[in-house]
Amino acid sequence: MSTHSPPPAARHLLKPMHIRGLTLPDRILMAPLAGYGNLPYRIICWRYGRPALLATEMISARGLRQGGPRTTAYLAHSGEEGPVQYQIWGTDPAGLGEATHMAAQAGAAAVDLNCGCPVRKILAGGAGVALMRHPDHIGRCVAVMREATGLPLSVKLRLGPDSRTSTAVDCARAAEDAGADFVTVHGRFGREAYNVPVRAQAIAHVVAAVGIPVVANGDVRDGPSATRLAQASGADAVMVGRACLGNPWAFARIRCELAGGSWSGPTPQERARTLLDNFSLLADFMGEARAVRHVRKLAAFYSKSVQGAREFREGLSRCTTARSFVDHVHAHFHVGSIHDRDTSTRKTPSAGGILHGQLS
Numbered sequence: 001m002s003t004h005s006p007p008p009a010a011r012h013l014l015k016p017m018h019i020r021g022l023t024l025p026d027r028i029l030m031a032p033l034a035g036y037g038n039l040p041y042r043i044i045c046w047r048y049g050r051p052a053l054l055a056t057e058m059i060s061a062r063g064l065r066q067g068g069p070r071t072t073a074y075l076a077h078s079g080e081e082g083p084v085q086y087q088i089w090g091t092d093p094a095g096l097g098e099a100t101h102m103a104a105q106a107g108a109a110a111v112d113l114n115c116g117c118p119v120r121k122i123l124a125g126g127a128g129v130a131l132m133r134h135p136d137h138i139g140r141c142v143a144v145m146r147e148a149t150g151l152p153l154s155v156k157l158r159l160g161p162d163s164r165t166s167t168a169v170d171c172a173r174a175a176e177d178a179g180a181d182f183v184t185v186h187g188r189f190g191r192e193a194y195n196v197p198v199r200a201q202a203i204a205h206v207v208a209a210v211g212i213p214v215v216a217n218g219d220v221r222d223g224p225s226a227t228r229l230a231q232a233s234g235a236d237a238v239m240v241g242r243a244c245l246g247n248p249w250a251f252a253r254i255r256c257e258l259a260g261g262s263w264s265g266p267t268p269q270e271r272a273r274t275l276l277d278n279f280s281l282l283a284d285f286m287g288e289a290r291a292v293r294h295v296r297k298l299a300a301f302y303s304k305s306v307q308g309a310r311e312f313r314e315g316l317s318r319c320t321t322a323r324s325f326v327d328h329v330h331a332h333f334h335v336g337s338i339h340d341r342d343t344s345t346r347k348t349p350s351a352g353g354i355l356h357g358q359l360s
């Protein structure tokens, strides 16, 4: 480790956080990521980055009630991952209460209500960030979820439902009054695009308005960006979203840099092995055919900042089978034979499956 000192305010992110019986070792959390935050990817993030709290993809309360296999699969949990926050979306308090109960039964360490999703289909039913038009209703939902579980409970907000309507403070207060243990604030409005800079100052207004911890979210990717957001907002913790896609080391990097270290990052070969590890878990979880389709979009993230990333990404569309995908990774990253790869740097063995037999 080198010895430059980070600004003092950031160091609180390295301290434990206690939330209703749950002790997080630090304050660097994983964000819910629909389409990515499945069980395999959470295991990978846990193995290689150790976020203080993992997150599921958003799960439909109505879907859980209907018991369809696709929605129920989101409840999957494994002893191989760390504490997981289950995020639920919906508008009906009773349904949200039931879903909270189901998440707790499934092994959730915490439960979150989605009040930030800007996808039209979700908004049309009044859920996601549309809930932020009605702080009272958020309060009603949280109250029923509170009754359903003794687990840590939170809401994930944006700054408001649209850029003219700033309701984060009212929504956070309503959640607090109804029994939420913390709130997360993504520092953008409604459907605002990601190229709009995060408004840390607006998150600071929420921090000043409530007595429960506030987690700040938006554009955190390394130690300096975590420090900037935490300092400017005064938040108790930070949450990392896009930066952890194909980059499960993001959390370890932030911890390292906040502690004054310099991060060297994984080698291209380590990236490739982790990608193959990820693929193995995906194949076990969703079957080979779906895993191949899914891993192609994930692989593009893994290859970011690696030499020849463009050629690698272009070749991904031709990978239609597990064999062709694994061969493509090998050819590009020069990983060596999967079967005699060096596993000494890995924290835990692969889940087996595809890398150990099915392909040979």
Ligand SMILES: Cc1cc2nc3c(=O)[nH]c(=O)nc-3n(C[C@H](O)[C@H](O)[C@H](O)COP(=O)(O)O)c2cc1C
Pocket: 031, 032, 033, 034, 035, 036, 056, 057, 058, 087, 114, 115, 116, 117, 156, 186, 217, 218, 219, 220, 239, 240, 241, 242, 243
């Ligand atoms: C692909 C993708 C999927 C997301 N899915 C969810 C979700 O299911 N629930 C949620 O509350 N936010 C979701 N978000 C928003 C993130 O959790 C996070 O608030 C946002 O990306 C800002 O953080 P970042 O700048 O660190 O990425 C998603 C974002 C992306 C890019």
